[in-house]
Amino acid sequence: MHESIQGLGWFVRRTSDAGALGRFYRAALGLPVLRAWDGPDGAGTMFYAGDVAVFEINRGGQVPVDPAQAECTPVFRARDLDTALRQAVDAGAHVVDQHKSTGAVYLTDVLGHVFGLRPPDDAAQHAPDAEAARRWSTDDRGLAGLAPLPAAIQDLGWVRLRVEDPAALAVFYRDMVGLDILGETPEGGALLHLGGTGCLELAPGGARRPPPKDRIDITDVWILRIYDYVAMKAHLAVNRVPLVNELELAGGWLDYYLDPEGHLFGIQERKAPDPAVPNSNLAEDAAARRRWLVK
Numbered sequence: 269m270h271e272s273i274q275g276l277g278w279f280v281r282r283t284s285d286a287g288a289l290g291r292f293y294r295a296a297l298g299l300p301v302l303r304a305w306d307g308p309d310g311a312g313t314m315f316y317a318g319d320v321a322v323f324e325i326n327r328g329g330q331v332p333v334d335p336a337q338a339e340c341t342p343v344f345r346a347r348d349l350d351t352a353l354r355q356a357v358d359a360g361a362h363v364v365d366q367h368k369s370t371g372a373v374y375l376t377d378v379l380g381h382v383f384g385l386r387p388p389d390d391a392a393q394h395a396p397d398a399e400a401a402r403r404w405s406t407d408d409r410g411l412a413g414l415a416p417l418p419a420a421i422q423d424l425g426w427v428r429l430r431v432e433d434p435a436a437l438a439v440f441y442r443d444m445v446g447l448d449i450l451g452e453t454p455e456g457g458a459l460l461h462l463g464g465t466g467c468l469e470l471a472p473g474g475a476r477r478p479p480p481k482d483r484i485d486i487t488d489v490w491i492l493r494i495y496d497y498v499a500m501k502a503h504l505a506v507n508r509v510p511l512v513n514e515l516e517l518a519g520g521w522l523d524y525y526l527d528p529e530g531h532l533f534g535i536q537e538r539k540a541p542d543p544a545v546p547n548s549n550l551a552e553d554a555a556a557r558r559r560w561l562v563k
Contacts, residue, residue, distance in 0.1 A: 270446020272500060274560050275320045275463030277493025277536055279342045279424060282329030282484065283379055287311035290325045292378045296359035297344065297352075299323060300415035302552060316414050318345070318423025319464040320493050320556040329487030332380035335364040338430065339474060339531070340488035343372060343384035345400060345425030345465070352385050352420040369454040381487070386426065394450045400425065400465040411555035426467045427490045430474030432529055434458040437470050440527055444509055445492070445535075446500075462492065477530040483513045489524070491534035493556060497521045500535055519547030 283289045287306050290313030294301065299315035302322065310327040317323040323342065332338075346352040349371070356375055357363070364382065365374040372386035390401035400422060403409075409416050410423070417423070431437050438458035441447045447460040447468060458470040468490070480486050494500055501523060504511070510526040520538035527533065538553040539545055 269448045269461055269463060270500070272494045272496035273446055273463045274493045274495065274556060276424065276427065276466035276490060277320060277556075278322045278324055278491040278534070279317070279427065280324045280326060280489050280491065281342070281381060282326050282487050283381065284327075284329070284331070285311075285379060286313070286325050286327045289313075289377060289379055289381070292359055292361075293323070293325060296356040296361055296377065297421060298355065298418035299421070300417065302414075302550075316410065316417070316552060317342075318410050318417055318421070318425075319466060320411065320552070320559065321424045321466065322552060323424055328484035330485070332376070332382070332487070335374070335376055335380075335382050338382040339477070340430075340490065341374070341382050341384055341428040342424055342488070343386050343426035343428055343469075345388050345422040346385040346420055347388065347404065347422050348420040349373070349385055349387045352418075355420070356385065367455075384426070384428065385421075388422065388425070394459070394467070395448070395461055396425070396450075396465045396467050403465065411552060411559065413551055413555050423465055425465055426469050427462070428469045428471055429490075429531060430471050431531065432472075432475050434470040434472055437527055437529060437531075441468065441470075444504060444507055445533075462490075474529070479510065479526055479530050480512060480532060483524045483532065483534075486532045489532045489534060491522070491536050494535050494537050495560060497523075497535065497537035517547065518545065519550060519553065 302314040304313040312326040315323040361375040450459040460468040513524040515522045522536040539548040
């Protein structure tokens with residue numbers, strides 16, 4: 269794992285009706301709401317998703333495809349799968365697939381986007397599973413100062429990306445981004461560590477995609493929370509990893525890149541808390557930085 273990576277920082281889901289989808293996920297998952305907005309420029313919701321992650325619903329993206337072809341899927345680690353599944357279905361979700369090898373259940377939300385619920389594997393030897401088990405056993409439910417997660421869900425544990433060549437992309441994410449390869453999946457995919465309790469699952473059955481002109485055109489994207497943006501940016505530039513967007517926000521720096529198959533991913537470093545700098549004092553950023561400094 270590259271020394272500047274803390275973990276999965278954000279999973280952004282873009283949709284045609286961000287207000288409706290935000291309300292759905294409030295009811296379906298019960299994650300703590302960090303911020304929500306609804307105005308002339310559109311609606312959105314940011315949920316705390318465990319570890320150092322934020323699950324964001326925003327506007328944009330594409331109309332959902334056949335669930336069996338979903339490219340990038342957030343999968344939540346459910347400590348009580350039956351309860352989590354019942355709550356999601358009661359909110360309007362529909363089960364579309366189940367994986368015997370992992371116990372994961374995949375559902376569509378009220379607008380047709382896919383998400384997953386998966387029980388933990390505390391006996392697994394992989395670093396993220398072991399870290400999730402350790403935190404659960406010590407009643408470490410997330411970041412200090414943030415509202416607790418629901419009893420049934422521990423975190424956003426996996427990002428499942430359907431790709432054409434899992435083995436080749438695993439090497440790319442290891443060498444270019446700095447993720448550790450954990451091994452193969454029973455389905456012939458590859459598993460990588462996103463830091464903390466998070467995993468990137470490269471699942472077979474996907475395809476190469478044309479490069480987007482802007483991040484807002486992509487429905488689902490994952491973003492790493494890092495602490496050496498300048499060095500990582502230089503590394504990706506030297507290796508000619510395609511850059512889609514380069515943003516300096518009030519509270520940080522955010523870039524979006526493409527992997528060799530055209531799948532979008534991001535890196536973001538948040539600015540150190542400063543009362544004089546707008547958006548540099550968000551609770552989740554301050555809490556994540558505190559954990560980073562004492563690791």
